[in-house]
Amino acid sequence: KNEVEQSPQNLTAQEGEFITINCSYSVGISALHWLQQHPGGGIVSLFMLSSGKKKHGRLIATINIQEKHSSLHITASHPRDSAVYICAVGRNEKLTFGTGTRLTIIP
Amino acid sequence: DVKVTQSSRYLVKRTGEKVFLECVQDMDHENMFWYRQDPGLGLRLIYFSYDVKMKEKGDIPEGYSVSREKKERFSLILESASTNQTSMYLCASSGYSGSAYNEQFFGPGTRLTVL
Numbered sequence: 001k002n003e004v005e006q007s008p009q010n011l012t013a014q015e016g017e018f019i020t021i022n023c024s025y026s027v028g029i030s031a032l033h034w035l036q037q038h039p040g041g042g043i044v045s046l047f048m049l050s051s052g053k054k055k056h057g058r059l060i061a062t063i064n065i066q067e068k069h070s071s072l073h074i075t076a077s078h079p080r081d082s083a084v085y086i087c088a089v090g091r092n093e094k095l096t097f098g099t100g101t102r103l104t105i106i107p
Numbered sequence: 108d109v110k111v112t113q114s115s116r117y118l119v120k121r122t123g124e125k126v127f128l129e130c131v132q133d134m135d136h137e138n139m140f141w142y143r144q145d146p147g148l149g150l151r152l153i154y155f156s157y158d159v160k161m162k163e164k165g166d167i168p169e170g171y172s173v174s175r176e177k178k179e180r181f182s183l184i185l186e187s188a189s190t191n192q193t194s195m196y197l198c199a200s201s202g203y204s205g206s207a208y209n210e211q212f213f214g215p216g217t218r219l220t221v222l
Contacts, residue, residue: 033210043197043213086149093138093157093201094165095211099149 003027006087006098014106019074021101023087026068033095034061034072035086043086046072079105110134111214113198119220126185128217130198137203139181140211141165141173143194150197156181157203188221195219 005024013019023032034047047054047061049070054061058077063070074081082105088095114129130139140155142165152165154173162173170192174182181200185192196217201209 035213040215042215043199045210045212048210088150090209093203093209094140094152094155095150097150099147 002098003096004087004089004098006085006101008101009099010102010104012104012106013077015078017077017105019077019081019103019105021072021085021087021103023070023072023098024068025070025087025089027089027091027096029089029091031090032063032070033088033090034070035088037084037086037100039083046085048090074103077105079107081105111198111200111212113196113214113217115217116215117218117220119222120185120188121222122189124185124188124221126188126219126221128183128185128196128198128219130181130183130200130214131179132181132200132212133179134200134202134212135178136200136212137178138201138209138211139175140199140201141171141181141183142197142199143167144197144216145194153183188219190221193219193221 007022031050037043058075060073084100084102086100087098111132141153142150144150151167156162156175172184198214199211201211
């Protein structure tokens, strides 16, 4: 079993829909990261959180340490949000990654 | 703006060749990482370095070596490339602030094809 599990693997939605991507992990962590990867490869860090909730624009990330679970929400989704979203858990300097959720937003 | 650059975006090599992938960061970060990314497997850590001349094996170091002679530069070496090393290679760096909560900054990736 992978240490970091994401669901769903693929998600297609209409523009404007509320999006939720889930991440569960099985190990103790110091922080959880959400990353975004657009076609072409570049990876950008969206959030790093160790408790509670963070918001940046239309993106919200939450984490429940007791349940070892995090969610990434996108409000008012837009075609430019189409990308692969990756959850990663941090222990000291190292990250362990989920396999990603491919999100496609249809206009 | 943090910048992590990689020497090539695309590279095609032949089986048995020695391959060098270079990564440079401009933020004076202590930690540097090499990952490979394969469909369905996500990113996997090959090696990382927490200081000049220091290195630690990641999850999949076999067939690879690394070099960090200067703080800003971290090289990944494939001593004798094989077809199963065809992959996307990503470099990343992060700073050390005395806590574990360090964001990693990624380079654009090198897509390596070994024929």
